[in-house]
Amino acid sequence: MPDGIQTATATTQPVYGNRQVWRGPELKRTDDWVYRLQLDEIAELEAAAAEAMATGRNLTETARTDFPLPGLAPTLKRIREEVLHGRGIVLLRGLRVDRLSHAQTIWMYWALGSHWGEPCSQNGLGHVLGHVKDLGYDPSGANVRGYHTSARLLYHSDRADVVGLLCFKPSKSGGLSSAVSSTAIWNEMVQRRPDLAAALLQPVCRTRYGEIPPGMPAYQEFSIFNPMPHHIVCSYLGGAIRKGQLLPGAPRLSSAQIEAIEMFDHLAESPDLHIDMAFEPGDIQLLNNHFILHSRTTFEDYPEPERRRHLLRLWLACDDGPELPPAYIASLQGRTASGRPNGVAVPGVPLHAPMDAE
Numbered sequence: 505m506p507d508g509i510q511t512a513t514a515t516t517q518p519v520y521g522n523r524q525v526w527r528g529p530e531l532k533r534t535d536d537w538v539y540r541l542q543l544d545e546i547a548e549l550e551a552a553a554a555e556a557m558a559t560g561r562n563l564t565e566t567a568r569t570d571f572p573l574p575g576l577a578p579t580l581k582r583i584r585e586e587v588l589h590g591r592g593i594v595l596l597r598g599l600r601v602d603r604l605s606h607a608q609t610i611w612m613y614w615a616l617g618s619h620w621g622e623p624c625s626q627n628g629l630g631h632v633l634g635h636v637k638d639l640g641y642d643p644s645g646a647n648v649r650g651y652h653t654s655a656r657l658l659y660h661s662d663r664a665d666v667v668g669l670l671c672f673k674p675s676k677s678g679g680l681s682s683a684v685s686s687t688a689i690w691n692e693m694v695q696r697r698p699d700l701a702a703a704l705l706q707p708v709c710r711t712r713y714g715e716i717p718p719g720m721p722a723y724q725e726f727s728i729f730n731p732m733p734h735h736i737v738c739s740y741l742g743g744a745i746r747k748g749q750l751l752p753g754a755p756r757l758s759s760a761q762i763e764a765i766e767m768f769d770h771l772a773e774s775p776d777l778h779i780d781m782a783f784e785p786g787d788i789q790l791l792n793n794h795f796i797l798h799s800r801t802t803f804e805d806y807p808e809p810e811r812r813r814h815l816l817r818l819w820l821a822c823d824d825g826p827e828l829p830p831a832y833i834a835s836l837q838g839r840t841a842s843g844r845p846n847g848v849a850v851p852g853v854p855l856h857a858p859m860d861a862e
Contacts, residue, residue: 515731516698518691523590524795525687528779541598545576553611563614563857571615580619592792599786613670621820624664624847628715634817635861658742659772659797663847664819668790671783675813679803684778686738689771700764704728709754710744723754730829737794819847
């Protein structure tokens with residue numbers, strides 16, 4: 505069977521031969537997607553981060569050239585290639601955050617990120633470094649992002665080529681990170697209900713969470729599945745779609761789209777498709793947003809503020825990332841100079857890397 509979608513017109517055909525098609529139980533039985541940093545690599549990284557940190561500059565004033573990593577760079581390049589054009593998922597382990605300060609951890613993470621891509625704004629405030637921690641917000645709030653609560657997060661993808669999560673401090677219990685191949689979901693839908701797969705090729709609207717560029721509506725429109733000759737791009741924010749339906753003037757979902765989204769969510773939750781993982785301090789999870797969806801289970805935190813669950817997040821744009829459909833690119837809120845997804849880019853808002861949640 506040839507690779508990719510079979511013909512340009514038969515858009516509801518399964519995708520064959522791509523490494524992006526994987527199932528969680530199979531992935532869990534292997535470890536070739538997990539890399540553990542070696543002591544000499546960690547020492548090189550710590551030294552490069554310390555040298556850049558000593559200059560007194562802000563994170564946003566640095567670039568890849570400020571973090572020379574001659575020994576580690578080939579490994580980081582292989583990891584990047586696997587995330588962009590392989591399975592789309594890598595777990596990097598071994599960063600010794602227990603012996604680092606809060607600031608040292610951030611600088612080391614930023615150094616790694618500089619070798620993987622260009623940091624993107626993650627919200628309307630221009631934050632290029634995200635802090636995933638419970639701030640006590642009500643997850644049902646119209647403009648509340650789930651990552652600032654302890655609630656379960658629905659499966660979704662972010663608005664950049666790659667999302668990286670570093671575990672600084674794990675929760676007391678719960679908070680499992682989950683990932684699923686969106687291409688595997690597509691194949692299941694095509695085989696079971698091709699009519700519903702086709703419904704997800706049509707645009708749906710989703711809220712901008714109040715982060716609205718001048719002259720734009722409070723919602724944006726995306727197709728959940730976007731076929732390409734040899735892969736299929738997925739963009740999904742289930743919570744944002746549901747909140748988008750509450751916005752005045754937003755186009756309503758068709759009955760077929762509603763049923764299709766229900767099936768999509770059901771498949772993502774299937775133990776036959778997704779993988780769950782418990783983060784250890786120092787773990788870094790890298791995911792390709794075009795081929796992978798991620799979520800998180802509800803968690804219980806420690807009562808002491810200094811022990812509470814805290815992940816550091818990067819959204820990265822990669823100029824050699826997977827080919828994206830022109831209509832998908834045109835619908836993006838922001839694009840980099842090379843035309844890649846640029847997160848929540850708001851004109852006039854400068855980029856900022858906060859050292860803690862704001």
